[in-house]
Amino acid sequence: xxxxxxxxxPWLAPIVWEGTFNSEILDSAYRPLNLTIGVTAFAIxxxxxxxxxxxxxxxxxxxxxxxxxxxxxTDNPETIPDVQLQPGRRFVIVPIKKYPSWQEISMxxxxxxxxxxxxxxxxxxxxxxxxxxxMVFYNAWGPETLGDIVAAIHPGYFNVPRSQFxxxxxxxxxxxxxxGEGDFYYGGAVFGGLVKKVYExxxxxxxxxxxxxxxxxxxxxxxxxxxxxxxxxHKPSKVLSPEYLWDDRKPKPPEIHLIRFSTVDKNYKExxx
Amino acid sequence: xxxxxxxxPWLAPIVWEGTFNRDILNAxYMQKNLVTxxxxxxxxxYWFFIEGFMSAANKYFLAGHxxxxxxxTDNPEQISHLQxxxxxxxxxxxxQNHSQWQDISVSRMDIISRYIRSQFQYEVDYLYSIAxxxxxxxxxxxxIIDTLVGTISSWQYTARRESKSYETHTESxxxxxxGEGDFYYTASFYGGSVxxxxxxxxxxxxxxxxxxxxxxxxxxxxESYLNKYLLYHKPTRLLSPEYYWDEEL
Numbered sequence: 392x393x394x395x396x397x398x399x400x401p402w403l404a405p406i407v408w409e410g411t412f413n414s415e416i417l418d419s420a421y422r423p424l425n426l427t428i429g430v431t432a433f434a435i436x437x438x439x440x441x442x443x444x445x446x447x448x449x450x451x452x453x454x455x456x457x458x459x460x461x462x463x464x465t466d467n468p469e470t471i472p473d474v475q476l477q478p479g480r481r482f483v484i485v486p487i488k489k490y491p492s493w494q495e496i497s498m499x500x501x502x503x504x505x506x507x508x509x510x511x512x513x514x515x516x517x518x519x520x521x522x523x524x525x526m527v528f529y530n531a532w533g534p535e536t537l538g539d540i541v542a543a544i545h546p547g548y549f550n551v552p553r554s555q556f557x558x559x560x561x562x563x564x565x566x567x568x569x570x571g572e573g574d575f576y577y578g579g580a581v582f583g584g585l586v587k588k589v590y591e592x593x594x595x596x597x598x599x600x601x602x603x604x605x606x607x608x609x610x611x612x613x614x615x616x617x618x619x620x621x622x623x624x625h626k627p628s629k630v631l632s633p634e635y636l637w638d639d640r641k642p643k644p645p646e647i648h649l650i651r652f653s654t655v656d657k658n659y660k661e662x663x664x
Numbered sequence: 665x666x667x668x669x670x671x672x673p674w675l676a677p678i679v680w681e682g683t684f685n686r687d688i689l690n691a692x693y694m695q696k697n698l699v700t701x702x703x704x705x706x707x708x709x710y711w712f713f714i715e716g717f718m719s720a721a722n723k724y725f726l727a728g729h730x731x732x733x734x735x736x737t738d739n740p741e742q743i744s745h746l747q748x749x750x751x752x753x754x755x756x757x758x759x760q761n762h763s764q765w766q767d768i769s770v771s772r773m774d775i776i777s778r779y780i781r782s783q784f785q786y787e788v789d790y791l792y793s794i795a796x797x798x799x800x801x802x803x804x805x806x807x808i809i810d811t812l813v814g815t816i817s818s819w820q821y822t823a824r825r826e827s828k829s830y831e832t833h834t835e836s837x838x839x840x841x842x843g844e845g846d847f848y849y850t851a852s853f854y855g856g857s858v859x860x861x862x863x864x865x866x867x868x869x870x871x872x873x874x875x876x877x878x879x880x881x882x883x884x885x886x887e888s889y890l891n892k893y894l895l896y897h898k899p900t901r902l903l904s905p906e907y908y909w910d911e912e913l
Contacts, residue, residue: 392669394666398670398671399670399671399677399683399684401683401684401685401688402684402685402688402689402692403677403679403683403684403689403807403810403901404677405671405675405676405677407675411671411673411675412671412673412674412675413673413674416673416674416898417674417675420674420898535675626688626692629675
């Protein structure tokens, strides 16, 4: 039980923190369902260097005991290392085109995920998580994260007043959120849910991204801004605490008892090229 | 709310005043164009409660949203002209009179499942079974709407000496092994999606039938079977004892 943090949103979605759930109870409810969990991650250009560590750590901590499909989207299939996976878990390379700028690459993820769900993964998985590749798992990530529509609270903004959330503030953008509105600042590095729901919201986000493109505007934090706009009007059914989306450069505050998934320290300038 | 448990260990929210914003929930509910049904039984002397229940329910239960009330009674003549809110509908269904009230109690499960199959599934998305003698004093809104919902019984919550408990007779289908059990749920208010309520009522009635064949009767009747079911099929949302406070406490 946690009394130091908010554990339920005003629309009655649970906020998942260590101490709020019992893994055994959840496993006994979910394991018999024989679910397959999908993971999408984009490894474009120099980002392929993160794949090995991402997968190795996922093998140790992500959805142990469940069927898992990793979908690695890359423009460079030959540079993807061969990682040994446990039984019931497989790894699929999805070749995609590389866009000229890192912002464009980032924003095209919505379209790529949506397309891939329609063509392939809707038949292969029940739940899908879309994760950033330049991250590592340090602790268990289990069925407590499963839900219809799942978003994660950005580690930089969980203890900060709403007025300081870096929402897109220009009204000409389709991702615009006016002052005084907003529930949380969700991170673009982690989102997911039932494959059908992920299909729906990646489509909507891609549409709003295209609208902005047509108007010659790019949202402050790319698809993260569009994601936040979407989750404001279509609230997630489950919210993950920053334990599930941490930034190792930040000092660990008392509310964070456990870091499960965190950024790899890197030279942004060098790797975004 | 920091004074109470607001989340179960399987991450189902426990609904207390102060944990939710009804405006947000109303907006979500209306977006989906949902219809909710209420099933209630007024058999034998319980006809007395009909007017009070329907008048309060029209005023306080999901006010502003369409509710279909399915009233099962053996006494349809006793129903005086009931004023329904414009968005609500009342269906009066006549049932047989059983000799023992325990029989009425457990046959409710059977009746509900049969009617879901033949009728309710086509008319509502969510269905709640509410005892006719429940007193409604405050608004009960869409915060109750979820896939499988149980209400924590106030009896267990204050841990009175004479508290109601799970069926201990180990041969009963309602038996819960010692030491197990999350909460004690009341049979006076439970519900969920029409599919889940169908599964629940079918399973409970099956338990009743099996026990009868072995000459066993669960101590708290349909409530015992309900608790067994919800132990092994965890509710997706729990209503706190604010939603059903037994006056006898």
